[in-house]
Amino acid sequence: MTTKPVAKGDAIDFNLETMTVEQGLHLIEQERVQPLLTYLRTGVFENRNNMTFMKAYSVVVQFGDQQQHSFKLYSYYKKVIQDYCTEAMSSLALVSGEELLSALADLWEKNTILVFWMQRVFQYLDRFFTKSSTEHPDLFKAALQCFTDTVYSKVKDKCVAAMVAVVNRERDGYEINQDVLRLLVEMLCTVGDTGPKVVKQKEGIDKSSADRLLWQSQARGSYKNDFESSLLSATQEYYRNKVAGWMAAYSCPIFLAEIQKRLDDEESRLSRYLDSSSETELKRVVQMELILNTAKQLVEMSTGAQSMFQNQRYEELKLMYRIFRREPTMLPHLISVMEPYIEQRCSRIVEDQQMIDNPPTYTERVLELKKEVDDMVVSCFESDTGFQKGRNKGLEAILNKDTRCAKYLALFSDLQLKKGLKGRNEDEVQSLVNQVVGLFAHLKDKDIFLDIYKSALSRRLLNKLSVSNDAEDCFITKLKVECGQQAIQKLASMFTDMALSDQLQEEYMKGSHSGSPGGVTHEVRVLQTNAWPEKADDAPVVPCQEMLTCIRAYEAFYHAKHNGRKLRWIYNMGQVEIKCHGLARQHLLVVSAYQCLALMLFNHRKEVTLKEVCEATKLPEEECRRQVMSLTVSRHKVLMHDGTGKDLSIDAKLQVNSSFTSEKIKVQVSLIKKEEKAGETTALAEAPVERKHVIDAAIVRIMKSRNRLEHNALLEEVFRQCTLFKPQPTQIKSQIEHLIEREFLKRDEKNRNAYIYLP
Template structure:
């Protein structure tokens, strides 16, 4: 049976009735919903009109009429309802109309579905859905978006001022800006976001201008943090998520970037004041606010650095003044200073870790600040020496630091951290080695484990070369103990080899220990025998090693038979040799003692001063003055007594500082020579400037080489034919293999 042809007017008339019913439903008029029969009839009508043979295929005409249906509805109903309303009421109407429009598009697309499947697909035309949404965009959105935007921004500002607003309404309105772009964000960004961001910037600019004058730095930051939190909430409640970063940046710029200098440098509450008053929470907030801003932390780190530098420098100045005022210059002030610097480091390291979440910028600021005042001298002592003395105090028996093992470990860890800031690490190493030698040789070290522990820490910090000699010293002492045991066994098994007294000899390896003067002291006969016996023993152990006796480091216990009572005297080998002379002579002149002992004038003055002018007057001298002169004569003081049965007679201290500095200077010359030769060997030809720079870089880990010293060493190497100047360019050097 042939299908009856439907002409265009008749078919559209039927469709128009269906569309009118849909409009009534949308307008909320009393109208029953579509039954499935009605829906099927509308769909079928379109299907039939599109599948009739030409010229009765009305696909194109129906496609056009589909669009006209929307245009007619929008112009007659939607636009009038929107233009008569304003502000929030207009927004509500817009949301309602957009919702209805989407329903209408959905229903009509179903009625006209056959067009979508075949006609549109074949002709590559915009889909029905797109046509429907485009109608709304062109006829409604383009007309009302400016008013809608103004209304939305006004509501946002109300909310910023603390009023309650309908957030759901804003969300729905802004969804229209997003959805109308049909997959693109252009409408939302150009018609709404740009203006909203400008308005937000203007709003916060006004607020910031007031707050910066009225509020303290902590209060201002609290407000800024709260504002940023609220703006982020705003995004989560109704703005599109893509706006968050842009909005936050605008607010940060107005509140934090524009007024950064003013805020950080507020007189009684800025960054310096927060550091001074330990306002940890506020400093953490400052970090949180500024670390998200490009280069925002740099001014904070700069103030942090200046503050620490000022505090550290003040500590050094106080110690300097106190040391100069203290008549005895006991070194106590310097020890207190090191302790205070360690406390300062602990305090600000905690800030770096806790307030500034370990940010590299603050580590760098802390390092640079400490490098400034950790390299200042205090009462003529370099920080390298102070640090070495501080370690000595912790590690020696009866040092001023009474600490538990854990506390000592902790303190040593901190000292080694401070060493990182000191430019003359080689100077520290030399002072430390001198003091370590005294602790080891005179049995003054409190705990061998601590000695090894600090060496491990120093090795980690400064490398194996830094500690190799010190480790050798500790090993030497262990070997020396074994050696002494062997010596005692040797004495037991060789009754002929009897030194006639208790003898302990410590054998050391020359390269590890500081250099000590070895004099040909004329030993008394008793001591000569000891030396011979030990030589005999040592030759049984090795033929290849030469023993050099360093009497200046030796100690002797001798019995002084005084008239009131016998007292045991603990003296140095020099002092013992001098006292033993009085076993065979009652009175000796300065010259006689000098000749018999074969000592230098300088050493003899120290020696005789300790025995005749100091606390214990074992010798009496003529004339009875406080100083030693070459015309003095000495006698054994048989009347001497003391309440103790055993006394130690110290020698006046020698100024070791000068010697250490001289030794270090000498080592530095070798180090500079080695660095220059190393660089030139690999480069063959190099300019003066570049050579100096590379030299400074290579040596910088141990000390800060002086540029003049480098130039001097270059000249010296030229005279020794390691390098030569270029004939053409005197600023170029060549390596001579």
């Protein structure tokens, strides 16, 4: 409803000074109230000129600050609203259900219009009369009280019941009049408010949008007490009945889809017509019936979580997680199924004898499984910490049953860094390194992995077998993050030694002999004794004269730079390229240093026995036989012997095979492997002896800082500090006893279960 503004220069043609209050009220009645009531009944406003408002307002201003007249104005204001509501109630008493809701919503909307325009006329009373009175509330509150007493108090029970029924009807899929419910929710939120008011607002953000009158209130008394409690009770009963039917008729995926749909519907309902203050309680009730009371049954259904995991139905798992996440206490039901699933998948690999007999395939399958479950946790469970822990627990329970995985992973890493990375781009290399180190993080026998990896790394570095130096650096960096600087200190020292050796070799090449004393070009690696796994040979090997010339030249160069340092030569790690002229064609043989010593004997003699080779080189007989036999096998038959079969006796006579030839000029002579016990490659790795020292150091370090500690507390601290392996309680107890015997600790005389540090 709008009114025409008063034109500029118009005059109010009545005399207020001679007018009585009764005449003024009659004028307000005729000029303003009756047209307004007619508009509410018919929708037609006969007098839209703003002059009527000015006349009515002027009357209120004239008499509103006079005590004997202001009460009459105030009473008239209330009577108009009271009479309108009383008249409307006669029709409301005859209807029920949705018809009642529509009629009540219409009455509330029209009553809002009536109150808004009446308050504008009588608003002067709020300046003086109601402001200074404790008995008479302000105009908005008084109008609301009239509506409450005349209408709401008489229809609230029927109204609330009908509203709840309509909400349930919408839940069943029927169309309802949402505008009616929105108006009634506004009514419920406003009734009983202590400071309500009606304001005019645009229905949209566009300036051309129509105006709408609505009540503003702070409290939600009637909404909470009269409606929300009934709604929540009905909602609980509704979904409890629905769930009983769904549980019998639906499979788990369909049930989950239905739950998600219902949850979305309830959220939409809150935004469309329910008050936002109901959000917490409504969600609590809905989620209790749809999630809390069903989660365990859903997980355990034949089509539930176990079936989803087994058949890799990740979209269904994602939906289940998204629903259960609303009630975090239900997530453990899902995790409790995921853990044994991962254990089962992992067991199929680590207990398969074919896999055990093939370490590379074993490791590849474990890495594939690790990547699969990692991706599953990310995509289905949004990397939830609970699911990450469940994944870790499932993998570690199987992988850490023995030391095989640690050993195989180290061997696999060596294989990949030697030749498995050929042809791969930088991203693929980075991905593989991440996968290996990610699996390494799950192992409790990290020290076993590091020991085997260190030995393999030394061979790669010394024999220049690494495919990618960047991959080696990346691997070491990620291992440092997982187990700390101290654990990879020796690995880092190996790289440092190689870099320093390169510098020394460059300087050595600048000498007068240009790095080739006696015409023999050679390269030397100087390594720290405590950083590398290889140790100097105990056997007093006798090098040939050519080697001695090189050794003396390098020692002279090195001692000139580093006085006081001692060099110990490790011949078994050396490799020699030797040019052979006595063969069918000229070849360059790549042999071990020991093989070279044997071959050099044929420069002076045409025939040599194995015994003479042992005596000349001082090699142990078993090792000497292995080295020489590698030169007599059919593939690289550089030497011939007079024995029969593959065995080589100590008195066997050896001579150069003058008819030997190969397609390649440069021939790599492979060394026969040492005799290994059956299954040694696939056998479990033994725990390093250093573990005892690590435990001892941890106990002493802890006791030194605490002075006195009880047994269980000491165990917990040792467990926490031993990051590279998980010591057993019996092992820790044994080391404690050793430390007591060595007088590092003693038992507390008052409490035999406690220990005291002895400085």
